[in-house]
Amino acid sequence: MIKVTxxxxxxxxxxxxxxxxxxxxxxDESRRYVVPSxxxxxxxxxxxxxDMLYACYKAAISGQEFEKKFDEIKERYNGIIRxxxxxxxxxxxxxxxxxxFKGRAGRDYAASRGxxxxxxxxxxxxxxxxxxxxxVVFFNEDGSFNxxxxxxxxxxxxxxxxxxxxPGFYGSTxxxxxKTFSRGGSDITGSIVAxxxxxxxxxxxxxxxxxxxxxxxxxxxxxxxxTITYKELRELSYxxxxxxxxxxxxPVRKEGIPINIKNTNAPEDPGTMIVESTSKKPEHIxxxxxxxxxxxxxxxxxxxxxxxxGFGRKVLEQFEKNGLSFEHMPSGIDTMxxxxxxxxxxxxxxxxxxxxxxxxxxxxxxxxxxxxLIAVVxxxxxxxxxxxxxxxxxxxxxxxxxxxIDQGSSELNIIIGVHEEEFEKALxxxxxxxxx
Amino acid sequence: MIKVTxxxxxxxxxxxxxxxxxxxxxxDESRRYVVPSxxxxxxxxxxxxxDMLYACYKAAISGQEFEKKFDEIKERYNGIIRxxxxxxxxxxxxxxxxxxFKGRAGRDYAASRGxxxxxxxxxxxxxxxxxxxxxVVFFNEDGSFNxxxxxxxxxxxxxxxxxxxxPGFYGSTxxxxxKTFSRGGSDITGSIVAxxxxxxxxxxxxxxxxxxxxxxxxxxxxxxxxTITYKELRELSYxxxxxxxxxxxxPVRKEGIPINIKNTNAPEDPGTMIVESTSKKPEHIxxxxxxxxxxxxxxxxxxxxxxxxGFGRKVLEQFEKNGLSFEHMPSGIDTMxxxxxxxxxxxxxxxxxxxxxxxxxxxxxxxxxxxxLIAVVxxxxxxxxxxxxxxxxxxxxxxxxxxxIDQGSSELNIIIGVHEEEFEKALxxxxxxxxx
Numbered sequence: 001m002i003k004v005t006x007x008x009x010x011x012x013x014x015x016x017x018x019x020x021x022x023x024x025x026x027x028d029e030s031r032r033y034v035v036p037s038x039x040x041x042x043x044x045x046x047x048x049x050x051d052m053l054y055a056c057y058k059a060a061i062s063g064q065e066f067e068k069k070f071d072e073i074k075e076r077y078n079g080i081i082r083x084x085x086x087x088x089x090x091x092x093x094x095x096x097x098x099x100x101f102k103g104r105a106g107r108d109y110a111a112s113r114g115x116x117x118x119x120x121x122x123x124x125x126x127x128x129x130x131x132x133x134x135x136v137v138f139f140n141e142d143g144s145f146n147x148x149x150x151x152x153x154x155x156x157x158x159x160x161x162x163x164x165x166x167p168g169f170y171g172s173t174x175x176x177x178x179k180t181f182s183r184g185g186s187d188i189t190g191s192i193v194a195x196x197x198x199x200x201x202x203x204x205x206x207x208x209x210x211x212x213x214x215x216x217x218x219x220x221x222x223x224x225x226x227t228i229t230y231k232e233l234r235e236l237s238y239x240x241x242x243x244x245x246x247x248x249x250x251p252v253r254k255e256g257i258p259i260n261i262k263n264t265n266a267p268e269d270p271g272t273m274i275v276e277s278t279s280k281k282p283e284h285i286x287x288x289x290x291x292x293x294x295x296x297x298x299x300x301x302x303x304x305x306x307x308x309x310g311f312g313r314k315v316l317e318q319f320e321k322n323g324l325s326f327e328h329m330p331s332g333i334d335t336m337x338x339x340x341x342x343x344x345x346x347x348x349x350x351x352x353x354x355x356x357x358x359x360x361x362x363x364x365x366x367x368x369x370x371x372x373l374i375a376v377v378x379x380x381x382x383x384x385x386x387x388x389x390x391x392x393x394x395x396x397x398x399x400x401x402x403x404x405i406d407q408g409s410s411e412l413n414i415i416i417g418v419h420e421e422e423f424e425k426a427l428x429x430x431x432x433x434x435x436x
Numbered sequence: 437m438i439k440v441t442x443x444x445x446x447x448x449x450x451x452x453x454x455x456x457x458x459x460x461x462x463x464d465e466s467r468r469y470v471v472p473s474x475x476x477x478x479x480x481x482x483x484x485x486x487d488m489l490y491a492c493y494k495a496a497i498s499g500q501e502f503e504k505k506f507d508e509i510k511e512r513y514n515g516i517i518r519x520x521x522x523x524x525x526x527x528x529x530x531x532x533x534x535x536x537f538k539g540r541a542g543r544d545y546a547a548s549r550g551x552x553x554x555x556x557x558x559x560x561x562x563x564x565x566x567x568x569x570x571x572v573v574f575f576n577e578d579g580s581f582n583x584x585x586x587x588x589x590x591x592x593x594x595x596x597x598x599x600x601x602x603p604g605f606y607g608s609t610x611x612x613x614x615k616t617f618s619r620g621g622s623d624i625t626g627s628i629v630a631x632x633x634x635x636x637x638x639x640x641x642x643x644x645x646x647x648x649x650x651x652x653x654x655x656x657x658x659x660x661x662x663t664i665t666y667k668e669l670r671e672l673s674y675x676x677x678x679x680x681x682x683x684x685x686x687p688v689r690k691e692g693i694p695i696n697i698k699n700t701n702a703p704e705d706p707g708t709m710i711v712e713s714t715s716k717k718p719e720h721i722x723x724x725x726x727x728x729x730x731x732x733x734x735x736x737x738x739x740x741x742x743x744x745x746g747f748g749r750k751v752l753e754q755f756e757k758n759g760l761s762f763e764h765m766p767s768g769i770d771t772m773x774x775x776x777x778x779x780x781x782x783x784x785x786x787x788x789x790x791x792x793x794x795x796x797x798x799x800x801x802x803x804x805x806x807x808x809l810i811a812v813v814x815x816x817x818x819x820x821x822x823x824x825x826x827x828x829x830x831x832x833x834x835x836x837x838x839x840x841i842d843q844g845s846s847e848l849n850i851i852i853g854v855h856e857e858e859f860e861k862a863l864x865x866x867x868x869x870x871x872x
Contacts, residue, residue, distance in 0.1 A: 313752040337844030386832030396822030407841040408773030
């Protein structure tokens with residue numbers, strides 16, 4: 001059994017957190033490969049080491065005095081080393097980094113040193129071998145990730161290493177410079193390593209006990225999602241839920257490796273399991289709720305449109321011509337609504353409307369802005385009759401006006417359109433109806 | 437004030453019905469122009485005069501003996517004349533018709549004689565002038581209706597006639613033959629006359645007290661719709677409700693003339709008013725429910741489809757290429773469902789699927805047949821919050837599995853997809869929830 005465990009910045013922000021992380025890793029010997037982030041914030045007003053590195057590098061290349069800034073960074077690491085009581089000096093690494101700053105090794109190089117140094121400390125602390133990500137994670141000339149080459153290199157390198165720490169966030173280019181992942185950072189490295197070694201589980205340790213059923217900025221103390229499928233995750237993420245970046249999911253998903261989101265500060269919590277498919281029913285019929293504001297509806301009316309072959313295609317073509325994707329296209333009889341993102345649509349609305357007029361001669365077109373979309377997502381909704389009823393009962397009782405409803409035969413989610421002002425109220429109503 | 441009143445076949449099936457019709461017309465002196473149908477069935481197993489005429493003509497042109505058949509037709513009319521105690525002989529007309537049959541005046545000519553003769557009798561009975569529709573209703577060479585010419589002719593002719601009977605169903609061609617309307621029959625003539633004389637009201641007298649909220653074959657004694665807008669009527673009719681044919685609505689709708697559906701056998705009933713727009717709320721929030729079986733759903737799944745510009749267009753294009761119109765296209769996130777008529781789709785499904793595969797590379801496509809669509813229609817639904825809740829509550833309590841939901845921002849109707857076997861149950865549930 002092999003587990004790849006990734007730890008986020010807050011899990012490694014100081015010596016105290018390092019101790020928790022070490023306890024977690026050493027409690028389960030299958031936790032053989034560890035991917036650390038750079039030290040995150042220790043308290044709300046603190047600065048992440050990565051941001052300190054960016055600032056320091058910026059000063060260095062503008063010819064400003066940067067040594068004092070760099071001393072602060074060194075002190076973050078030295079403090080951790082001291083408190084952990086490690087017999088470790090990073091002076092050689094600090095010198096190399098300073099030289100890199102002076103030699104314009106790049107912003108990515110600067111930022112990546114946070115993970116690099118943290119990896120060395122963690123490896124030493126838990127007695128694992130340190131493997132520099134620059135030697136096993138590769139990018140192409142064009143900056144894209146080279147999956148095949150990385151996969152091979154990680155596998156070859158780790159084949160004979162029982163236990164290793166591989167810092168997240170970065171790799172190297174064919175030009176032998178350092179490059180970081182643009183988004184998703186260490187989550188991606190962890191996923192890549194897990195896929196390469198064909199891990200049984202990819203553990204992603206953070207400072208929350210899993211993904212939440214709803215946005216905690218809107219719903220107070222929302223419940224944690226126990227088990228979620230990749231598909232459900234994608235759906236919630238598309239509708240604005242903060243979850244793992246798609247690029248961090250793809251490598252393990254391809255290999256059928258589940259992901260477990262865990263909380264470093266409450267390791268006994270089961271967290272959230274992300275799986276390809278499961279027979280486990282979610283606790284609340286719905287798996288999650290997410291939503292976004294900022295949509296516009298284009299309402300088109302034309303007598304007999306349903307029997308006009310090509311009508312829908314002609315309408316959508318006008319959006320496409322203007323480089324717009326559409327979110328949904330619910331329709332009645334003789335009416336069709338195209339839901340688009342307001343910010344993208346605004347500057348092109350007149351071109352789109354003129355195009356629709358010219359090509360489909362509608363009886364009327366009307367634009368309604370200020371809509372919010374809510375997605376109620378759940379694999380159990382298909383077999384649970386009455387889900388729509390419970391949703392609309394909740395909305396009716398909360399006096400929310402439902403502007404649009406869309407549910408296809410997949411029955412994995414229901415999309416609801418409401419006025420933006422009723423968005424929070426609607427989310428709360430649906431959450432309470434299913435989760436209490 | 438001018439009312440144009442059209443009477444259906446059952447309203448003029450025998451002398452007793454003629455007396456009711458006369459009472460109705462003479463009770464309101466604004467009922468100046470009357471459009472009669474041919475005598476309909478007097479009892480369930482009876483034969484409509486129009487069908488007798490078709491059979492008689494068929495016999496005549498195949499050289500068979502048809503005089504006995506024609507005698508039966510004459511006896512239908514002579515019986516009415518006798519029972520009404522009229523001093524009227526139609527012998528001259530009968531002779532002309534017989535000559536027309538022998539001279540191959542056409543199926544349309546034959547059929548039209550039912551209205552023609554009924555018109556003469558009614559005019560005599562109520563003391564109105566008889567105006568042959570052949571002299572005022574015109575078709576073009578290509579068989580289409582000549583609205584402009586008819587409009588002018590009706591107006592010119594009726595300008596100096598205070599009260600007239602104009603038989604429905606037929607007109608004449610530039611070739612001086614008789615042609616009938618293909619569908620909608622006398623309803624169309626009534627509408628045309630009402631529009632031409634700029635009537636204040638077009639009364640359409642039948643044997644029911646108006647349009648029903650739901651199909652009486654499924655719902656026992658459904659309530660009558662009090663007031664319905666043209667748009668609502670169109671929607672219910674599209675979804676299978678038996679109402680006036682579109683061609684019968686168009687002429688009066690264009691002139692803003694309301695239609696009143698009335699019951700000859702219960703003239704005190706208010707019937708159904710069909711109007712362009714009204715501030716009158718329907719009694720039950722919903723105006724009507726209608727539905728049809730025989731739909732298939734094509735479910736398409738693809739990760740990130742929402743952000744792919746042109747995805748929807750490419751899918752719909754494949755249906756268009758195969759000459760298929762689609763009914764609805766509800767979508768979730770990463771999923772899209774295209775609802776089509778099963779009968780049209782079946783023979784082309786593999787071409788459509790292959791086209792979608794080639795052009796959009798979906799993750800999966802699945803076809804689900806045997807769906808029924810239900811439209812819940814109502815202008816009051818927009819302002820009544822909680823309509824969706826009541827619909828889905830009713831469906832949930834009746835254990836109906838909702839396969840699809842579609843409601844655009846127009847909010848004038850909600851479309852629901854269910855399994856065909858649950859169609860009747862679903863209709864009954866929704867009806868009971870709103871109407872009791």
